[in-house]
Amino acid sequence: MSWISLTIKTDNVHAEILSDAMLELGALSTDIHDAGTGTEQEQALFDEPGEPSGGLWFASELTALFPPNVDIPSIVEAAAQAAQLPTLPGYTITYVEEQDWVRLTQSQFNPIQISHRLWIVPSWHQIPDPAGVNLILDPGLAFGTGSHPSTQLCLAWLDENLVGGEDVLDYGCGSGILAIAALKLGARHVVGIDIDPQAVAASRQNAVLNRCNETELEFFTIPDAAQPDAEKGAVDLVVANILANPLIMLAPILSNATRRGGHIVLSGILAEQAEDVIKIYRQWFDMRIAQEEGGWALLTGRRH
Numbered sequence: 001m002s003w004i005s006l007t008i009k010t011d012n013v014h015a016e017i018l019s020d021a022m023l024e025l026g027a028l029s030t031d032i033h034d035a036g037t038g039t040e041q042e043q044a045l046f047d048e049p050g051e052p053s054g055g056l057w058f059a060s061e062l063t064a065l066f067p068p069n070v071d072i073p074s075i076v077e078a079a080a081q082a083a084q085l086p087t088l089p090g091y092t093i094t095y096v097e098e099q100d101w102v103r104l105t106q107s108q109f110n111p112i113q114i115s116h117r118l119w120i121v122p123s124w125h126q127i128p129d130p131a132g133v134n135l136i137l138d139p140g141l142a143f144g145t146g147s148h149p150s151t152q153l154c155l156a157w158l159d160e161n162l163v164g165g166e167d168v169l170d171y172g173c174g175s176g177i178l179a180i181a182a183l184k185l186g187a188r189h190v191v192g193i194d195i196d197p198q199a200v201a202a203s204r205q206n207a208v209l210n211r212c213n214e215t216e217l218e219f220f221t222i223p224d225a226a227q228p229d230a231e232k233g234a235v236d237l238v239v240a241n242i243l244a245n246p247l248i249m250l251a252p253i254l255s256n257a258t259r260r261g262g263h264i265v266l267s268g269i270l271a272e273q274a275e276d277v278i279k280i281y282r283q284w285f286d287m288r289i290a291q292e293e294g295g296w297a298l299l300t301g302r303r304h
Helices: 015-024 072-082 101-106 149-161 177-184 197-209 244-249 251-256 271-281
Strands: 002-011 029-034 059-066 091-097 118-122 133-137 167-171 189-194 217-221 235-241 258-270 285-293 296-303
Touching: 002 015, 002 072, 015 029, 015 059, 015 072, 072 091, 118 149, 133 177, 133 197, 149 177, 149 235, 149 258, 149 285, 149 296, 167 177, 177 189, 177 197, 177 217, 177 235, 189 197, 197 217, 244 251, 244 258, 244 271, 251 258, 251 271, 258 271, 258 285, 271 285, 271 296
Parallel strands: 118 133, 167 189, 167 235, 189 217, 235 258
Antiparallel strands: 002 059, 002 091, 029 059, 258 296, 285 296
């Protein structure tokens, strides 16, 4: 069996209307992406909570997946009418053959070496260095496969700076990768919290894969987790790999979660946003840019 993949080049005004029309006309899925990806015309867009959306790419490309034996010319004509296009758009079609989709997806994830001893290893791969510190990960619905620079910056910092015996809070734990790494690198007790129940479920599953002691590593959904208190339950290290705007809004909570003399590690921040985040956190921490990679910054600070 094969599916039909229909691709139309459009613009930021009509892309979403065409996408909605394609779904109404029987598309199994649609995807809008930058038509200039991989070229000099590639347009970088970043959206964050609390900021107006940057919209879509000026030169957008819409791909819609259809079952076999559909009338593509009629579908394109109907979608163009729905979008009130003056002329029919050009399009291309390709055929997507049936495959072992699980195996294909797994092939996209290979072990990642963070340092000479620290590895991220997908659960289906053989461990490349049995003597190293291996984070066994099952990439699923939660954010955090270890491939993003912001995650790798955090992991490298943990590897270089944890001395052992620390109490750690991973705020916005995603897949649990940072919390698991902290425990494996010597932390005494680690708590991971997230607003997404699926993330917490994935974190707990990954903790089992890594044979973590559930009394030493705990995960909670945020409404179920008590907010950190400056007088009770403050930890030696808070790590938060989220985005700049949420980190700014969370500054009082994360500062309260950090004991005096403790450290904070913030990531998920574009390099040009770093000073805005530092300015807010300087009320409580001696902040600095610890590292940059691929346009992303890692911030660290010591609590006053």
